[in-house]
Amino acid sequence: MSHERRWFWASHVVHHTSQHYNLSTALRQTWTGSIGGTFIFWLPMAWIGFPPLMIAFFSGLSLVYQFWIHTEAIDRMGPFEWVLNTPSHHRVHHATNPRYLDSNYAGVLIIWDRLFGTFVEETKADKPIYGVVSNIHTFNPFRIAFHEWVGMARDVLQAKTWREKLNFAFGPPGWSPDGSRPTSASLKAAWRAKQGQDGH
Numbered sequence: 001m002s003h004e005r006r007w008f009w010a011s012h013v014v015h016h017t018s019q020h021y022n023l024s025t026a027l028r029q030t031w032t033g034s035i036g037g038t039f040i041f042w043l044p045m046a047w048i049g050f051p052p053l054m055i056a057f058f059s060g061l062s063l064v065y066q067f068w069i070h071t072e073a074i075d076r077m078g079p080f081e082w083v084l085n086t087p088s089h090h091r092v093h094h095a096t097n098p099r100y101l102d103s104n105y106a107g108v109l110i111i112w113d114r115l116f117g118t119f120v121e122e123t124k125a126d127k128p129i130y131g132v133v134s135n136i137h138t139f140n141p142f143r144i145a146f147h148e149w150v151g152m153a154r155d156v157l158q159a160k161t162w163r164e165k166l167n168f169a170f171g172p173p174g175w176s177p178d179g180s181r182p183t184s185a186s187l188k189a190a191w192r193a194k195q196g197q198d199g200h
Contacts, residue, residue: 002038003102003184009173010148011036017144019131021094026070031145062107066090085110088122095128098191101184133174133182148173 002012011030018025030036045055069090077086085106093104103120106113113119122128136147155168160177167175174183 001041003105004172005170006148006152006173006175007169008036008038010152011038013132013148013173014145016094016132017136019135021070021072021091021128021130023067023070025094025130026067032149065108070094081110082114083109083111089113089119091128092120092122094130096131096133097126097129098187099123099126100128101133101188133184133187 002008011032014030015025015028018028033039042055042059046052066085069085069087071087072091074087076088077084080086081088085104085108089104089106089110092100095101100120100122103118104110104113105118110119136143138144152169156165159165159168164177167177172183172185174181174186179186
């Protein structure tokens with residue numbers, strides 16, 4: 001959801017803005033998560049009876065696990081690749097290459113991506129390129145933290161209809177009324193078409 005709806009992406013994008021992939025990337029976290037409402041994804045666990053302390057514990061455990069997978073120093077991990085989110089799988093998640101966009105969402109267990117069709121294998125022929133599709137070219141922490149919120153607010157204010165306003169806020173990142181801006185879906189479609197033309 002954090003990659004597919006702009007409202008949530010506005011917070012999560014901070015984690016993806018680094019054009020380098022190392023352990024420090026794991027520490028690049030949002031300041032606006034509570035504003036963005038990402039906590040709502042944990043609510044179903046509370047509704048079905050998990051105690052809040054248990055939810056907080058496993059949320060923290062998941063974050064600790066995800067720290068070490070932000071590395072290019074580890075290649076493949078044999079049979080673990082089938083079950084766990086590994087550095088290789090998470091490199092794909094951070095990549096801006098069209099082949100890799102919106103994939104490998106897993107925090108710990110990659111089996112969910114395999115099950116729901118969002119798994120993509122890292123290939124040597126398509127080395128991951130890190131960052132975001134439109135890099136912001138700044139080290140200013142305030143611009144990094146708020147650039148997507150500012151862009152979204154500007155788009156919503158300039159929108160001509162309520163439908164446009166809602167799509168700018170809750171549609172996919174890059175959505176525009178005339179389709180002139182790239183979305184993950186349009187970038188992937190163009191890449192697939194090019195692959196077909198090149199005979200791959």
